[in-house]
């Protein structure tokens with residue numbers, strides 16, 4: 001029984017566990033973002049929601065272009081699953097919100113631009129570092145993101161056609177997908193390697209970038 005359990009779950013001493021432990025407090029801070037809490041509670045409205053998706057469009061375009069370019073990188077190759085990609089879902093949501101000229105409504109915040117630059121810089125200087133950002137965004141989307149998506153589906157102020165970002169149509173079992181992702185992290189990155197060290201630091205940087213985007217969104221869309 002123990003043997004089966006260990007083959008089904010990422011090891012407690014592997015890289016994925018190390019990552020989760022090292023970033024636990026930072027995650028709590030990001031998850032406490034006033035913007036997300038207020039948005040989900042219905043205090044901010046549609047313009048704020050559309051702005052969030054616009055920031056995400058800029059960031060996922062940069063992330064997915066960078067990952068696409070280095071899909072064969074040995075550190076990225078196993079986790080870079082196309083079913084995770086969000087750019088076309090974001091485009092259909094933005095079209096539902098703004099109409100066909102949605103691109104004219106994009107208004108990237110300084111933090112979003114900085115985030116996108118970080119991703120394109122990594123594509124130049126350290127492609128393996130993209131794994132950190134892949135993990136922060138997609139594992140987050142498959143965790144807290146699913147909770148946010150369910151809350152928004154239940155709200156009556158958003159057109160359901162503008163919620164594709166939160167739905168992973170090609171992932172039937174997100175919990176199993178995340179468990180497999182964590183196993184792949186363990187298999188790809190030795191837990192005590194220098195690579196692991198650098199990736200933990202880059203994940204912390206990823207949380208910071210996300211928190212700054214959310215803080216700037218909060219400032220742009222004050223709760224009235």
Ligand code: HEM
Nearest residue numbers: 019020030031036135136137139140143144145147207210
């Ligand atoms: C309302 C906001 C949020 C809530 C409620 C939330 C909730 C959660 C929960 C419950 C988990 C654990 C899932 C599991 O163990 O299967 C999780 C994991 C995760 N979240 Fe969040 N989260 C939020 C915001 C964020 C943000 C802003 C980010 C960063 C962009 C983020 C990134 C992650 C990541 C990377 C994981 C995976 C941790 C791991 O298993 O290694 N989350 N989140």
